[in-house]
Amino acid sequence: MTGSRHATVGIIGAGPAGLLLARLLHRSGIDCVVLEHRDRAYAERRQRAGILEQGTVDVLRACGAGERMDREGLVHDGIELRFDRRAHRLDLAALTGGRRVTVYAQTEIVKDLIALQLRSGPPLLFGAQALAVTDADTDRPRIRYLHKGRHHTLTCDYVIGCDGFHGITRSAVPEHARRTYERRYPYSWLGVLAHVPPSSDELVYAHSARGFALFSMRTPAVSRLYLQVPNGTDPADWPDDRIWDELEARAALDGAPDRKPARGPLTAKAVLPMRSSVTEPMRYGRILLAGDAAHIVPPTGAKGLNLAVADVTVLARALAHLHHTGSTALLDAYSATCLRRVWRAEHFSYVMTTTLHTAPDQSPFETRLQISQLDRIAASRHAAAELAENYAGLPLE
Template identity: 65%
Template sequence: MRTTVGIIGAGPAGLLLARLLHDAGIDSVVLESRDRTYVEHRQRAGILEQGTVDVLREVGAGARMDGEGLRHDGIELRFAKQRHRVDFPALAGGRSVMVYAQTEVCKDLIALQLAEGGPLLFEAEALAVEDADSDRPRVRFRHEGREDVLECDYVVGCDGFWGVARKAIPARLTQVFERTYPFAWLGILADVPPSHDELVYARHDRGFALLSMRSPSVSRLYLQVPEGTDADSWSDDAIWAELERRFETADDWRLARGPITQKSVTPMRSYVHEPMRYGRLFLAGDAAHIVPPTGAKGLNLAVGDVVTFARALTYAKEKGSAELLDAYSETCLRRVWQAERFSYDMTSLLHRAPDATAFEDRLQLARLERISSSRAAETDLAEAYTGFPFG
């Protein structure tokens, strides 16, 4: 099998890249190790930055998002029983975010790819990327019980942290930066309308809490818990009682309870692999970087990566210059490190470390007071939350 761009992974990054390349007249093949049902139902991020929303519209994948997604023009910071709303459009040049689950993004992009795009092979397990430093890289993969080879001009690894793409880069050429946090998120889905119409980020002496949503009738909520927590060790009543404590306000706001349909625990870590390119192999998304979920950056960073690659390859096709392809890693990493910085700032601002001192508690409150009283500090948060420019 032969193509211009071999894409490993049919998450939102790989699927969006295939669509961007299709629109630029560049052929591709997408290899996905899981079946279609799994890809369309795996629960992941649900906050889309303004730039992600714009690019989905541009490639024709915005209709259902615009009809069913929830546009949010701000978030609420909650601390010391106070409530402070951050107004995104007023602070970030009119930008906002969209609540629209990654599962739905994948469904939309899969439908487009199968209707109009190049080959999308489910249950096609990538085994290795070979000859990445040559002008004819190859992806060995297994599909329908037999091994095959995809010969490419370029390979883009959108296959996540545990995928094979990153392993093709020699260890002697790489540098890894990472941090593991001593806490995790216990997340629930509940069949109850959200208790607030925008996300609520709560800092409490007992730990962080987040009020989010999947739809007007389904709430998504999170509690900071110790690293290694078993989700089943928390009863439904204990979860609701703890959420009520951490979201408590000085006014008459109340948290609505409902049946919990799903529980899971998400570990918290930061990770960056440099470089993001080796020869004609390019890494995108979790294959190259991971952020704690506090800043809602994971999916959006992956989108930025593939937009950068598609622009660079289109430029090479039209201008005959590899200048932008050569700059891919450096270009992406500028945005990645700003997202890492913001995600770290949000995490350290709102979570209480197990060994936190009274001094550190006061610093957190002082930082939150600064955001709620300074337009400059508030603007920095709003600009980062709604998204850093692509490229």
């Protein structure tokens, strides 16, 4: 059996990008349908980024999704860099005119947006597997999808792909019409969740000859920790004690033997590959890509989720402009507008990653260059401000 329907906008993927776009369109009076292959429980437990730029926080508040974030999120005015067994605090707020970051897990953003969507938003279909996107070069592209054992067709004015790099939308764009720029890094992250209070009030980025380490948090009672590991690492090869020993060694400071991470039970372990990717353009006919469907950044700069929010903010504004004025000017500029920010974030993430990590074949010369760059950030307000402005997030266009 089959069924068909029409919507102005069809959104594939109910991650933060797809859900936020649906919310913004709904508030502008634009009808849309969101299709999500997985069930609600899976969507709400996908572990991803948790560092929100000031602009992301502002957008979530403005669309009515900021109440719990403001109550439970952890606002940070700075970050700490550790290198050469020294510590330097970067005061984000002072260096950027008051811009801050907020620690609030992606899982919680998704829960908040789903709750809003189901209560007072356009249709959100879980378990709806997009099978194909067709007719992109016409004024009525179609999404064929499977839902509850039935085949359906959603005819749209525009199809928005928020379904990731391997999603159906990106692959629907002909290869001759897109170009993908990629870089793979020679290391990965071993990420763990620990039921122990964070060892620092702010994030700690640690450079050492043993490799990179990041001390983050999810809540005041749960730490999120990362270690640089070789590609292909099996988490089973890293028992709890080995992880804690390595975190302690990589963050060690001269003259501060007591500044060690508090230990506790580890409840999750996973290895995250590191890569960069940008697909250009972000539009083909009436197919538009957003978030991971268009670009991926290594997590060092905390840009992935924030770039997705920036994409859909620009896109929602462009679709609203079209809806209210009939002009496609902003929509025609969507790809170029977003790619300016994407490439800036890619460069920042690349610099953060290559400055803080130790490559497998790294020479002592290269290590001294890294230390020199970190010394420059610690000594120069101009260098520190450049890092702070990018980390806290550039203003949304």
